[in-house]
Amino acid sequence: xxxxxxxxxxxxxxxxxxxxxxxxxxxxxxxxxxxxxxxxxxxxxxxxxxxxxxxxxxxxxxxxxxxxxxxxxxxxxxxxxxxxxxxxxxxxxxxxxxxxxxxxxxxxxxxxxxxxxxxxxxxxxxxxxxxxxxxxxxxxxxxxxxxxxxxxxxxxxxxxxxxxxxxxxxxxxxxxxxxxxxxxxxxxxxxxxxxxxxxxxxxxxxxxxxxxxxxxxxxxxxxxxxxxxxxxxxxxxxxxxxxxxxxxxxxxxxxxxxxxxxxxxxxxxxxxxxxxxxxxxxxxxxxxxxxxxxxxxxxxxxxxxxxxxxxxxxxxxxxxxxxxxxxxxxxxxxxxxxxxxxxxxxxxxxxxxxxxxxxxxxxxxxxxxxxxxxxxxxxxxxxxxxxxxxxxxxxxxxxxxxxxxxxxxxxxxxxxxxxxxxxxxxxxxxxxxxxxxxxxxxxxx
Numbered sequence: 135x136x137x138x139x140x141x142x143x144x145x146x147x148x149x150x151x152x153x154x155x156x157x158x159x160x161x162x163x164x165x166x167x168x169x170x171x172x173x174x175x176x177x178x179x180x181x182x183x184x185x186x187x188x189x190x191x192x193x194x195x196x197x198x199x200x201x202x203x204x205x206x207x208x209x210x211x212x213x214x215x216x217x218x219x220x221x222x223x224x225x226x227x228x229x230x231x232x233x234x235x236x237x238x239x240x241x242x243x244x245x246x247x248x249x250x251x252x253x254x255x256x257x258x259x260x261x262x263x264x265x266x267x268x269x270x271x272x273x274x275x276x277x278x279x280x281x282x283x284x285x286x287x288x289x290x291x292x293x294x295x296x297x298x299x300x301x302x303x304x305x306x307x308x309x310x311x312x313x314x315x316x317x318x319x320x321x322x323x324x325x326x327x328x329x330x331x332x333x334x335x336x337x338x339x340x341x342x343x344x345x346x347x348x349x350x351x352x353x354x355x356x357x358x359x360x361x362x363x364x365x366x367x368x369x370x371x372x373x374x375x376x377x378x379x380x381x382x383x384x385x386x387x388x389x390x391x392x393x394x395x396x397x398x399x400x401x402x403x404x405x406x407x408x409x410x411x412x413x414x415x416x417x418x419x420x421x422x423x424x425x426x427x428x429x430x431x432x433x434x435x436x437x438x439x440x441x442x443x444x445x446x447x448x449x450x451x452x453x454x455x456x457x458x459x460x461x462x463x464x465x466x467x468x469x470x471x472x473x474x475x476x477x478x479x480x481x482x483x484x485x486x487x488x489x490x491x492x493x494x495x496x497x498x499x500x501x502x503x504x505x506x507x508x509x510x511x512x513x514x515x516x517x518x519x520x521x522x523x524x525x526x527x528x529x530x531x532x533x534x535x536x537x538x539x540x541x542x543x544x545x546x547x548x549x550x551x552x553x554x555x556x557x558x559x560x561x562x563x564x565x566x567x568x569x570x571x572x573x574x575x576x577x578x579x
Contacts, residue, residue, distance in 0.1 A: 137161065137204050138572055139363070141194050142371060142564040143186065143211035143293055144168060145231075145393060150193035151560050152201055153569055160560055162200065164193040172228075177235030180228035183217050186293060187300045195359035207358075208367040208568040209294055210374035213315035216271035217291040218284060221342050223299050226288060230274045237273035238476070247277040254333055261330055262314065263321035263410035267424065267477040272317030276334040287340035292316060294353070294368035295344040301356025303365075307345035308353065310412035311370035318343075321410055321418070349415050350575035367571060371564050372396060372423075373414040378566025379531035379556035382413075387525045389512045389545060391532035395427035397515035405521060414571055422515040425479045426472035427508065428534050431455075433474050433485065434504055438497055455501050456538040463544050467494060468503030472511075479511070506548075509541065513549035523551075531556040531563050 141150040149165040169185035172178070198204055214232035219225045237247040248268060251258070255266045266273070271292075278284045291299065292313070298306035313319040313326065318334070320327035326343045347353050353368045367374070372390065381388040382400035390396045404410055404420040411419045439449035467489055472478075474485035487500070516528060530542045530553050542553040559566050 136206065137201060139194050139197055139204055139207040140560065140565045140568040140572075141190065141207060141209045142374070142562060142568070143189070143209070144371060144564070145212050148186075148189040148193050149562060149565065150197055151562075151565055152197050152204065153560065162197055163561070164196050166192050171231055171233070174236070176239050177237075179231045179234040181231055183225050183229045183296055183300075186229060187297060190297055190301075191358065194363075198361045198363060199359040202361070204361070204363070206364045206366060206572075207356075208572050209297070209353075209365060210367055210369040210371050210564050210568055211293040211312065213312065213370040213372060214269055214271060215293050216274060216316055217293075217296050218275065218278065219289040219291055219296075220285070221287050221289050221340075223289060223304075225291075225296075226285070227278070227283075229293065229296070230271065232269045234274050235268055237277040238268050247280060248273055251276060251333060258317070258330070258333060259409075261320050261322070261327055261333075262317055263418075264314075264317065265409060266317070269477055270317040271315070272330065272334050275318075275336060279335050279339070284336075284339065286338075287342070289342040290316070290318070291344070298354040298356055298365060298368075301354075301358055301365075303354030303356055305345065306354045307347040307351070308368045309349065309370070309373075309414070310346050311373040311414060312368060313344075313346055314412050315370055321412065324412075349571045366575065367568055369414050369567070369571070373411070373419075374565075374567030374571075375531060375563040376419075376529075376567070377414045377570050378558075378560075378563040378568070379529050381529055381531075385525065385527045385529045385554060387516055387520060387528035387551070389516070389528055389530050389532075389535075391427055391530070391534035391541070393428045393533075394423070395425045395512075395532065395534075396421055396423045397425065397512055397519060398422075399516075399519040399525070401519075405518065408519060414567060415574065420519050422479060422519060424477050425511050425515060426474065430472040430474050430478070430485070431504060431508060434470070434472075434500070438500070450497075451501070452537075454498065455505065458498075458502055458505055458538060458540055460540045460543045460547070462498075462502045463505045463509070463540050464547060466499070466502035466506040467491075468499060470500075470504050470507040472504070472508055479515075505538075505540065506544070509544045510548050512545050516549055516551065525551070527552045527554060529554050529556055
């Protein structure tokens with residue numbers, strides 16, 4: 135079998151490895167920092183589309199030139215990003231990322247684009263499988279349309295199909311997981327949705343979209359470096375990461391911990407009101423997403439580290455956080471609300487700290503409480519996804535899952551379920567997922 139390239143476009147970095155099926159090992163790798171976003175005064179979060187192509191050239195292009203026998207590339211990317219382009223493919227907008235908040239800006243009447251669409255949230259949920267929340271591309275496009283920043287006819291790109299187009303493919307495709315992440319994909323009919331276009335105020339526009347492909351189907355061919363490569367995958371990074379963790383083969387429940395976090399379950403019957411996502415290998419996943427995790431914890435870390443620096447000391451949070459024991463965390467008495475951003479799972483009025491009593495509010499007390507409140511969310515989410523407790527085992531995956539030894543044991547103790555820490559082969563669970571899907575495809579061939 136020929137060697138393959140595996141590429142993950144993450145929020146903080148772009149990483150590519152060369153995998154050898156013969157030696158079952160990574161033979162080479164390259165990575166760069168992800169392109170830096172521009173933050174605008176109205177909540178805009180935009181990134182140069184061309185900068186992403188340069189990142190692909192610097193990583194996968196570099197390895198392709200170094201290893202001329204490689205013919206295939208498997209790709210995944212962050213979800214909830216969009217580029218609007220002319221029908222001929224020339225970008226009109228930069229890449230608008232998942233942190234973009236322009237749709238939450240109020241107009242002179244005190245109404246935002248989000249408010250206007252949220253009035254039809256139940257329709258959106260029934261069609262897309264998701265709850266409407268800030269940062270979804272459907273909101274960004276609705277805002278652009280309402281402010282006359284979109285032409286009558288335009289092409290809709292996500293990051294994977296933009297990279298294919300930029301590389302010379304004129305009929306690019308994406309996986310359903312990425313299409314669904316835009317909020318413009320009907321998860322029931324498994325196609326782009328005219329009804330969702332109408333909900334966003336785009337029904338009178340001519341929108342060109344990319345094909346939808348299943349795992350293992352060719353998404354396109356691109357010219358990269360001095361090579362032409364076949365491209366597969368084009369998954370969302372979430373779907374790729376949990377596939378890499380062994381979901382659903384090793385366990386039907388998975389807790390994925392990163393900057394944000396999710397709890398997912400593979401099940402035929404999804405409880406009422408629970409969101410759904412397309413899985414990398416086909417079918418659907420029951421999902422609770424936007425659970426506050428690393429991004430929210432950092433908000434509290436900045437308070438403690440900032441206080442230390444003001445007193446002439448050094449930052450300490452993450453080092454001391456990792457030193458907490460399972461007993462420290464389970465014994466915490468303070469209660470911390472980590473819902474510090476408005477797209478968070480249980481956001482109401484922002485974060486808080488409750489139960490402060492004299493003599494029990496030291497930095498270590500607070501860090502233990504942050505850890506317990508953080509991990510208690512996943513026990514609650516698993517019970518909502520699996521109220522009958524049919525699944526006693528869950529996987530723990532994601533970049534934060536190995537940040538401290540107490541993490542998996544505490545979730546296990548709080549949930550009454552058995553934890554299994556995901557194994558990593560390539561160095562990244564997202565890349566492991568691409569590798570897993572490529573192996574399935576190779577067996578089918």
